[in-house]
Amino acid sequence: xxxxxxxxxxxxxxxxxxxxxxxxxxxxxxxxxxxxxxxxxxxxxxxxxxxxxxxxxxxxxxxxxxxxxxxxxxxxxxxxxxxxxxxxxxxxxxxxxxxxxxxxxxxxxxxxx
Amino acid sequence: xxxxxxxxxxxxxxxxxxxxxxxxxxxxxxxxxxxxxxxxxxxxxxxxxxxxxxxxxxxxxxxxxxxxxxxxxxxxxxxxxxxxxxxxxxxxxxxxxxxxxxxxxxxxxxxxxxx
Numbered sequence: 001x002x003x004x005x006x007x008x009x010x011x012x013x014x015x016x017x018x019x020x021x022x023x024x025x026x027x028x029x030x031x032x033x034x035x036x037x038x039x040x041x042x043x044x045x046x047x048x049x050x051x052x053x054x055x056x057x058x059x060x061x062x063x064x065x066x067x068x069x070x071x072x073x074x075x076x077x078x079x080x081x082x083x084x085x086x087x088x089x090x091x092x093x094x095x096x097x098x099x100x101x102x103x104x105x106x107x108x109x110x111x112x113x
Numbered sequence: 114x115x116x117x118x119x120x121x122x123x124x125x126x127x128x129x130x131x132x133x134x135x136x137x138x139x140x141x142x143x144x145x146x147x148x149x150x151x152x153x154x155x156x157x158x159x160x161x162x163x164x165x166x167x168x169x170x171x172x173x174x175x176x177x178x179x180x181x182x183x184x185x186x187x188x189x190x191x192x193x194x195x196x197x198x199x200x201x202x203x204x205x206x207x208x209x210x211x212x213x214x215x216x217x218x219x220x221x222x223x224x225x226x227x228x
Contacts, residue, residue, distance in 0.1 A: 004156070033214045042202050042218025043157065056215065091156050095214040101147070102214025104156030 002026065004105035006092050012111045018080040021108045025073070025094030031055075033102060034067055034077050035091040043091055049075060082112045123223045132190040134222045136203035141184065145206040147216065148177060148188045152199045157218075160188070160201075190224075198226045 005024040013019050025032050030051050035043035046065065048055040052072040060067065064083070069075040079086055089107040126132050138146070144165040149157035161172045163179050163186070170177050176189040190197055200223050204216040 031212065031214060040220075042204070042221055043216070044218070045215060048212065048215055055212070093156070093214050095212070100213055101159045101162070102216070104158070106154065106156050 004092055004094055004103055006090075006105040006108050008108055009106065010109050010111075012113060013082055015084055015112050016081040018078065019082055019110060020076050020078045021090050021092075021110075023075045023077070023092030023105060025075070025092070026096075026103055028096060029094035029103075030072070030097045031095040031102075032069060032075050033093040033095075034075070035093065035104075037089040037091055037107070039088070046077070079110075082110075084112050086110060087112045122220065123225070125225045125227065126193050128193060128195060128226055128228050130193055132188075132193045132197070132224060132226075134188045134190075134201050134203075134224065136186050136188075136219055138184050138186070138203075138205055140205065141181075143205045145213070146177070146179065146186055147204045147206065147213075148175075149202045149204060149218075150197075150199045151202065151221070157202060193224075193226050195226045195228055198224055200224070 007022050032049040034046040036046050037043040047057040047060045047067050049069045052069050065079055067077045089109050091104050091107045093102040093104045095102045147162040148160040150160050151157045161175050161177050163170045163177045174191045179186045200221040202218045202221045204218045206213055
């Protein structure tokens, strides 16, 4: 079974620029999560989707972050404009319909300079 | 607010020893806990989980213990191997037993296994 796919693996941008990350969850997984992992810390949930609907985005900084999952499969997370403190690994995870454990992708490492 | 934390940030052991990684949680309503392993450059990988109606759960070379009285859980790894070197996170599922990927992670413990 293919895992959660994320791209790009690495991204370096200047502050105030925009960036987008892409996630393709495991086939058939209805629930998709985006996490932010700052160096030396545990992942922090940003947003949860159920199919193409947002379940929880309470921890998403909506002034600069946005995410969508238009067809209930792939998802994109965007930051506009980026700040230095956005430097982190952005992890995507998905869970099957019976809502068992979440499976994580390898993440996208973002460096804002 | 709810938090999940770890006692020690680093743990260094010899190959073949048993490892114990500890975690404290603050939300007495937490009812589901998961241990994840994260290797360098990879996403977290599920190791084992435990529900609040259990005190102990065993997997292959791993055991999780839950003490609800003091709000503490631990991960025991038997016969630790160099491949076990990674960061270990405990996480709390704070969705009332649903949405098992909706997690609050602790800071993590770096486990280093010396040959």
